[in-house]
Amino acid sequence: MKRLEGKVALVTGAGSGFGLGIAETFAREGAKVVIVDINENAAQDAAKNIGQDTIGFAADVSKAADVNAAVQKTVDAFGKLDIVINNAGISHRNRPMLEVDEAEFDRVFAVNVKSIYLFAQAAVPQMREQGGGVFINVGSTAGLRPRPGLTWYNGSKGAVHTITKSMAVELAPNRIRVCALAPVAGETPLLSTFMGEDTPQKREQFINSIPLGRFSTPQDIANAALYLASDEASMITGVVLEVDGGRCI
Secondary structure, three states, X not given: OOOOOOOEEEEEOOOOHHHHHHHHHHHHOOOEEEEEEOOHHHHHHHHHHXXXXXXXXXXXXXXXXXXXXXXXXXXXXXXXXXXXXEOOOOOOOOOOHHHOOHHHHHXXXXXXXXXXXXXXXXHHHHHHHHOOEEEXXXXXXXXXXXXXXXXXXXXXXXXXXHHHHHHHHXXXXXXXXXXXXXXXXXXXXXXXXXXXXXOHHHHHHHHOOOOOOOOEOHHHHHHHHHHHHOHXXXXXXXOEEEEOOOOOO
């Protein structure tokens, strides 16, 4: 039996990177998948490539109207919502903290943190009515072992981890599990932003901080998300699972 047979999953930021890897893996494991991305073409192309029982549309996860619409479209299409993957995220470019302007700071916290609040507001009532569900929030090793040059991004991911634990405690009586992933830097569109510049020297510097000696991949993150979302993890809530090749040791 496929591990997510009969489940409905909504994945944000799933037009590329970690989110796309999660969406593809969940679909292979039997889930009906909703791909949400700020880039409408990317969302629809990903859904088309994955195939049956997958839909894609655009949404800005920092806007309540878009988030509410995404949850409603999911329920309209598939009748329920079992799993929300809060994967959409952005960063300011790696640089001294005083060089990040207020608008950029606000956008990082709106996408990385406020989005979790908005999806809780939109999806928790639906999950309560169904008798349970799962949230997986994508944090970062940046929230556990911060790198210089990413201060405000680091702070946003620290907030993701704390919010995850608090949600887990509060929602446990409703049989709603809440976990987080803490990936190390990976081969995604954000990599050059994290590094400040994409050069062989910068890549070597980042890889040297990872004991297993490589960046993470979308499949690495998808495999971890699959376990946490599946019934095999039914006794696991409130964890921040490091998918980091030993970076946080």
